[in-house]
Amino acid sequence: MQYEAVIGLEVHAQLLTGSKLFCACSTRFGAEPNTQVCPVCLGMPGTLPVLNAKAVDYAIMTALAVDCVVNPISVFARKNYFYPDLPKGYQISQYNEPLSSRGRLDITTESGQKTIGITRIHMEEDAGKLIHGEGADENYSFVDLNRAGVPLIEIVSEPDMRVADEAVAYLKALRDILVYLGVCDGNMEEGSFRCDANVSIRPIGQAALGTKAELKNINSFKFVKDAITYEIQRQIDVVEEGGKVIQETRLFDSTRGVTVSMRSKEEAHDYRYFPEPDLAPLVVNEADVERLRENLPELPEAKRSRFGDAYGIPAYDAGVLTSTRALADYYEELVRLTDEPKLSSNWIMGEVLRLLNGNGLTITGSPVKPSAIAELLAMIKDGRLSNNMAKEVFEEMFKTGKTAEDVVKSKGVAQISDEGAITGIIEAVIKANPENLERYRGGKDKLFGFFVGEVMKAAKGQANPATVNKLLKEKLNG
Ligand SMILES: [Zn+2]
Structure with missing residues (x-):
């Protein structure tokens, strides 16, 4: 029998606000444990949550960017469960009246374009973090509540994906949008962009959904692909062997490349959701939505096609250059200065990104600004530097922060474009290789490359290649 997979994703994205969702504590990552806490996020009796307006704006911006309807009234709800990283004994989330619903996101994979439905985007607070001791502490677990109360949005997709590649494309597109919007840093390693995947299988042609397993907290795009691919095959094997897939939560073990059962899946009624009595329903007026809509930045897909x-x-090229807003801005600045879109693209995708990656930098940390590259490219255009020389000069600019002009002066690199000088070199090379000249003239065309090589060697690589080619042809054939 042939099976197809049905995949839906739940993404938790941490919003880039300075303070938590219901109190003024900082959201900064990496602080000493339990230093960014207060009575509200510690769940002390008698405290009251106050909603962070910026977090609401960020959630609405995200909803608008993926064509969701922003609901005029939404309701915060308590999701009750006990866990040591959840001091209140409940998480404030949104349940049956979320902030926004019914959106869509277009993705592109090797098999083409596809639209993935977005069921809802709601707001909620994060829990704290458990740290299990090692070595002498191996019998202890510790809790860090700095993250408790940090604002999240949960973005729930429709089960519209059929293969792991589509899930990865969806996540990448979604992360790009969040990062472009400036509402989330998209950092999967630090957990500010986390993904759970619901995976089930069914015989091809069957409309009813199979029983799903939920894969938890997969923290890289590669793991998303590996975990889903593994899980699909696991479920097919279970069914083929006459077994039944059970509804459960599974964890991906990235070292072994397998998913393992963690617990049977809770149902919504296990959480005893009820409206949060300490918060009024969230009312979003149309004027605010329109203000946010007007201020949305150009999004990745639109920028790519532009x-x-x-x-x-x-x-x-467009895909690489728009991978971040900063890189796209850098490119546009360079094109504005050079009026050379393709040459600029080649340089950024080649030399600039190569050196940035090699040094663990991003474009915002680049020691070479667009104006400095523009100056260098002008030297190529007016024949002062060959492309290869320019690459060397660029490495030096990158290392020292010097301008192209300074590097050229201090290193004495300059391309010989002067026809007289090049002719002199060519004549000397021809004179030194009479036999090869004879063979070339006798029809051995391939020897042209040999002569170019000799001339360039004699010119210490500094002769203008176009001029060398032109003059050499004349001399050899003449
Ligand atoms: Zn607090």
């Missing part, structure tokens, strides 16, 4: 249209660069 780059293709406006600059005539290939889709691949």
Whole structure:
């Protein structure tokens, strides 16, 4: 029998507010444990939550960016459960009246374009973090409540994906949007962008859904792909062997590349949701929604297609250059200065990103600004530098922060474009290789490359290649 998988994703994204969702504590990552806490986020009796307006704005911006309807009234609810990292004994979330619903996100995979439905986006607070002791502390567990109360949005997709690649494409597109919006840093390792995947299988042609397993907290795109791929095959094997898939929560073990059962899946009624009595329903007025809509930045997909249209660069280039807003801005600044869209793209995707990656930097930390590259590219255009020389000069600029002009002066690199000088070199090379000249003239065309090599060697790589080619042809054939 042939099976297909049905995949839905739940993404938890941490909003980039300075303070928590219901109190003024800092959300900064990496502080000493339990230093960013107060009576509210510690769940002390008698305290009251106060909703963070910025978090609401960020959640609405996200909803608008994926075409969700922003509901004029939404309700916070208590999700009751006990866990040591949850001091109140409940999490404040939204349940049957979420902030927004019914959105969509277009994804592109190797098999083409597809639209993935978004069921809802709601707001909630994060829990704290348990740290299990090691070595001498191996019998202890510790709790850090700095994260308790940090604002999250949960973005729930429709079960519209069929293969792991679609899930990865969806997550990447979603993360790009959040990062572009500036509402989330998208950092999967620090847990500010986390994904759970609901996976089930069914015989092809069957409309009813199979029983799903929920894969928890998968913290890289590669693991998402590996975990889903493994889980699909596991479920097929269970069914083929006559067994039944059970509804459960499974964890992905990335070292072994397998999913393992963690617990049977809770049902919503296990949480005894009820409206949070300490918070009034959240009322969002239309004027605020429109204000936020007008201020949305250009989103990744729109920018990609504009780059293709406006600059005539290939889709691949446009994809790389729009991977972050900062990189896209850098590129546009360089094109504005050089009026050379393709050359600028080649340089950024080649030399600039190569050195940035090699040094663990991002474009915002680049020691070379667009204006400095523009100066360098101008030297290539007016023949002072060959492309290869420019690459060397660029490495030096990158290392020292010097301008192209300074590097060229201090290193004495300059391309020989002077025809007289190059002719002199060519004549010397020809004179030194009479036999090869004879063979070339006798029809051995391939020897042209040999002569180019000799001339470049004699010129210490500094001769303008186009001029060398042109003059060498004349001399050899003459
Ligand atoms: Zn607090």
